[in-house]
Amino acid sequence: MNHFSTFDLPPAFKVDATQLASRYRDLQAAVHPDRFVNATDAEKRVAMERAVEVNEAFTTLKDPVRRAMHLLELVNIDGMDEKNTAMPFDFLAEQIEWREALADAKLKEDEERLEEMSGELTGMLGSLGHTFAAAYIGEHFAVATTLARKMRFVQKLIEESESALAHLAQ
C-alpha cells in the first residue's frame, strides 16, 4: 500500500502539510461512512474500508518519522528492524545523556527545562528530517535508514518529555 498515491502525491519526504490536510478532507468527504448510511451493505463495507485506509495514510504521512519509515518501506526496507543497522556509538552515548537529563528534569518537576528540551529535540528532529530527505532523494538508503532510526529515537524522547509535561499539568 503506497500512502502517497492515496493522496495523489509523489513519494517524497517533503510534504506540503496544508495540501495534505486539504486532500485528506476532500477524500474523507467522498468515502466517509456517514455518506453511505442509506446505501447498500456492500457500499457501506467498501466505504468503511476506504475511510480506514485514508485515515491510515493521513496518520502515516503527517508524522515525520512514520513518513520516513513508509518511504523506506516503499524501497523494501524495514526501518524498524533492529538488526538492520547498528547505531553509531556517539549517537547512542548522546541518547543516554538525553535520557538522564530527562529523568532528572522529571524528578525535579522542572517544567521549564522540560519545555526547553522538548523544543530542542523538536529542532533536532527537523534537521534529521532535512538530511533524511536529501539522502532519500540521492538513493543513499543505508544512510537514510540510520537517519530514520535516529529520528525515531528523538521522537520517543519528545514524547517522553511531552508526557512528563502533561503529567505535571494535571
Next chain:
Amino acid sequence: MAFLQISEPGESPEPHTRRLAVGIDLGTTNSIVATIRNAVPECLPDSQGHTMLPSAVQYAEGGDVIVGEEALKHRGDDALNTITSVKRFMGRSVADLRGDTEARYNFTTPNGDGKGSLKIVTRHGAMSPIEVSADILKTLKARAEESLGGELYGAVITVPAYFDDAQRQATKDAAKLAGLNVLRLLNEPTAAAVAYGLDQHAEGTFLIYDLGGGTFDVSILRLSRGVFEVLATMGDTNLGGDDFDAALAKHAFDTWALTRALSPAGQANLLAASRAAKEALTNADVATIRVDWGCGFDSKVDVTREKFVELTQPFVDRTMSAVKRTLRDAKLKADEINGVVLVGGATRTPSVRAALEAHFGKPPLATMNPDEVVALGAAIQADQLAGNKSGEGESHLLLDVIPLSLGLETMGGLVEKIIPRNSTIPVAKAQEFTTFKDGQTAMALHVVQGERELVSDCRSLARFELRGIPPMVAGSARIRVTFQVDADGLLSVSATETTSNVRAEVTVKPSYGLGDGEIASMLQSAFASANTDMQARALAEARVDASALVTALSNALVVDRALLTDTEHAALNSQIAHLKSLAEGSDHRAIVRASEALNQASTEFAGRRMDRAVREALTGRDIEKIV
C-alpha cells in the same frame, strides 16, 4: 405495508419522502429531543411546553412507568423505585460502584453473583440501566412522533466523548430497545460544535467545554469549509454538576452536625435543596439550603458564593487540568484557540467561566443555550445522515476520534496498545502475536481499554479464545489480531492464525452490553407478541431491507452503468429480479439470503464506484484551484 424509498447518498429525496429524523441528547440529569423543521434545528417541547425531560424514571405501583418531571416528584417518597442519573451506571458493573456516593439504590447482577453488568432492584423487578434509559428514550420517541406526525426514520443519539466502548454499546442497546433506528452515536462536544459552527458560520480552532450533570468532556476541533475535525478529546465520565450539588449537601450535613445517616428520602430532599441553592447562586451572592424533614422539623444553612466557589474548586480544577492536557495532545497553545464554547447546564456556574477566561484570556462563548446545543447538533447530523438535505449550504463532514486507547493483555498483566487514543475513526489496526509454549493450541485474548500500563488499571471489554491453532514450536505461530473501530466508535476484534487460517471473531459487547438475542427477547416481551407476529415482523423487515437494497442498487446501476461490462450488468440485474420475485413471497429467510448474496455480488461494483468518487474528489480539488 409501504416500502421505504431510498435515494442516492447525497441526493435529497422528494419533499414528500422527507424522512423524519431526530437528535437525542440522553443526559444524566435531563434529556432533549430535537429535529430540523423548515431548515432550522429546534428542540421539541412536551404538551406543557417544556423541552427538557428530567432523566428520571419511576417504576410505580400498579405497573406504571413514569418518566420525567412527574417521576422526579417521587424521588423523596419512593426513592428506591425512582431512578435518576442512570447514565452513571451505563456499561458499569457493581464493582465499579465502590465508593460511589450515588449508590443509593439496591443493586444486583444478572446471576446474583456480583459479576457482569449491574441491575437496579425496583418493584418492577431488576432493571438494567439499559432498560431504564430505554424508558426515557421511548418517552422522547413518542413525543417526537406525536409532534412530527409520523413514524421516525432514525435518530442520532449523543454520548459523552469520553464514554468507553461498554458505555457506548449500552447506549446503542438502549436506543434499539426503545425501537429507535440508530443512525449514529455522536460525541456530545462534537454535536455541540456542529450546532455552534453552522449557526455562527465559525471557522478556526475551537475548544468545547462540556460540563453536564454527571459527565465532563473537553474536545478541540478544527472547523474548516464544512469539515469538523476533532484533534483531541479528554474527559471524566464521573464529574459533573451533580458533584457540585453533593459538595453543597455535604457542607450542609456537616454544618448541621447530623449524627445519623440520612434515609434515601432525606438524602434526595437534601440534594434537591442543594441543587436549588446552587442554581440561585448563579445570580445571587447568598442562598439558603433548607430541608423540611417532616413532622415539623427542618434545617437550614446559608451559603455564600465564596463558600460555594471554595467547595467546588477541586472539581473546577480537575476540569482545567483536563483542558490543559487536551491542548497538549492537540499540540496547541491557549492563544491558538479561536473560541471556547460552553456546553452543559453546569457551565452556568460563574467560577467555571472565570477559570476559562483566566486561562484563555477571553470570555467563553455562550451565544447558544448550553442545555440545548448538543441536541440541536445531533438533529442537524441526523437530518443529513437520513439523506435530507437541510436547506441551503453544503453538507458537512465530521471526523471524530476514539477517546481511550484500545489494547490487548500480554504476558505479566501488561497492556499492548493496538489503537492509540485520539485516532480518527473509522480505524483498523492489526498486530501479530505468537505462542508462549510448545504445542500451544489455544490463545486467550483479553481486550482492554485505557491509558494505563497494567491490565488491572484498564477497563476490561471482552475476553475470547482462538482455538484450533496447529501445534507448533513456541514462538512460531503467527496470530494476527485486528481491531476495528467503526464510525459509532464501537470496537470489533478478530483474530487469525495466519499460517493455518484459523479464525475467531468477536464484536466487543458481551461483557457489559446486551447480546442481540437479549435485545430480541426484550423486544419480544415488550411487544408481548405471539410467534406469528414475530414471523410477520421478520418478513416485513426482510422485505423492507430487500426493497431498500433493490432501489439503491438499481439507482446506482443507472448512474454508473459505464463502470460495468454488459455481462456484469446483466448478472446484477438478473439477481435483482430474483430478489424482487422472492420478496413477493413469504419466505423471509430466502429473502434475507438473496439480499446477502446480492450485496456480495455487488461489492466489486461498489468498489469501482468508490474509486470513481475518489478520483473525482482528487481532481475536483484541482479544478477548484485553477478556477
